[in-house]
Amino acid sequence: MLLYMTQILEARRGNVTEEMRKIAEIEGVSPEKIRDRVATGRVVILKNLKRNLRKYTAVGEGLSTKVNVNIGASTDHYNIEEELRKVEIANRYGADSLMDLTDGGDIDSMRRMVIEHAEMPVGTVPIYQVYYEMVTRRKYVIDFTPDELFRVIRKQLDDGVDFITVHTGITLELSRKLVEKKRVAGIVSRGGTIMAAWSLHNQRENPLYSEFDYLLEIAREYDVTLSLGDALRPGGIADAHDEFQVAELINNARLARRAVEKGVQVMIEGPGHMPLDQIEMDIKLEKELSGGVPYYVLGILPTDIAAGYDHIAGAIGGAVASAHGADMLCYLTPAEHLSLPTPEQVKEGLIAFKIAAHVGDTIKLGERAREKDREMSVARASLNWLKMFSLTFDQDRAKQIYTQYKDKPLGSCTMCGDLCVYLVLPRVTEKMKRT
Known part of the structure; x- marks a missing residue:
């Protein structure tokens, strides 16, 4: 019987396939880890041999x-x-x-x-x-x-x-x-x-x-x-x-x-x-x-x-x-x-x-998944609205809500206005520095 070389069988031979390399790059883990987990069935790569994918997806442990x-x-x-x-x-x-x-x-x-x-x-x-x-x-x-x-x-x-x-x-x-x-x-x-x-x-x-x-x-x-x-x-x-x-x-x-x-x-x-x-x-x-x-x-x-x-x-x-x-x-x-x-x-x-x-x-x-949350916190603290929009799951909706009472992404939002926490305290600290 003809034995088709699947991702699992390739992995068991110690081979890192092109698909495994692409998944490793996407996930930020080593190709060898992907290979070892595929070999034992703990990770699967969703791809038909006949399909040309534009987005690769793997599912499983550590991903x-x-x-x-x-x-x-x-x-x-x-x-x-x-x-x-x-x-x-x-x-x-x-x-x-x-x-x-x-x-x-x-x-x-x-x-x-x-x-x-x-x-x-x-x-x-x-x-x-x-x-x-x-x-x-x-x-x-x-x-x-x-x-x-x-x-x-x-x-x-x-x-x-x-x-x-x-x-x-x-x-x-x-x-x-x-x-x-x-x-x-x-x-x-x-x-x-x-x-x-x-x-x-x-x-x-x-x-x-x-x-x-x-x-x-x-x-x-x-x-x-x-x-x-x-x-x-x-x-x-x-x-x-x-x-x-x-x-x-x-x-x-x-x-x-x-x-x-x-x-x-x-x-x-x-x-x-x-x-x-x-x-x-x-x-x-x-x-x-x-x-x-x-x-x-x-x-x-x-x-x-x-x-x-x-x-x-x-x-x-x-x-x-x-x-x-x-x-x-x-x-x-x-x-x-x-x-x-x-x-x-x-x-x-x-x-x-x-x-x-x-x-x-x-x-x-853990921390691997929290990087964007930290970026968002930094952007919020500096009122960097364009950065904040770029980090959200739906940029268009975030912009739409932000501009419902305000036209330009400058200063505070319209919830707190002049009482924005990122404006009040900096004003005091800047004044203290000058004196």
């Missing part, structure tokens, strides 16, 4: 916390131009990866356009396309075969997709138990629901679980990263760390170790909804079970009642997760649980989670 942006049309609303505006926002405001979750319309065209325009790695959830193809062929939506599932996976990877979410940990046994024992919020994962329904309808094991080794062969061919989906993530804080979430995490951790052993890059997806005081324990559990495989969390949402402001609630949980070792945050927008997000809502969600990731990094990475 800055990354932020993923979800976009994609739905069966209710399909507009390529609108989704491409979201891609532009992701490019401009620094998304580290982007997932096209289109589940209706011309899925192939949307994916290829997103890949063409996105500067950063692009991920997908192949089961959405499988599902929609069944609908368009007027078949029962869960009447696909394992071969049809793997065909779609291969097609998407052949298009250049850099990482895919695959719901590997939800077994037939877990699906049966879930029917017998209800959860408060049930299954909130679309892909997880499809795989559970498929297993129950066909009374067969989830093919992503039973044929995991075949999935590894396909992934290794393109050197893509498998993101082991959390089909049974808690969709409400009442379900956090129930038997279903934990059982699936154990399954995925075991599969992740097998992937690393076979030279395939892998990360594990996490919650979901979870009380704030359980987040640290959740991160440590995933790291212990998986041997340090990168953890990609969805939120985390520490409350269920923030509809319209889930990007803020999620950023709170995301900052805590990042501080305790989560490696990538999947953003939420104000439209979460309510609607497909608009481009402006994508921007709001991305910036909220960029802030959350940075806040977490000031703890996780």
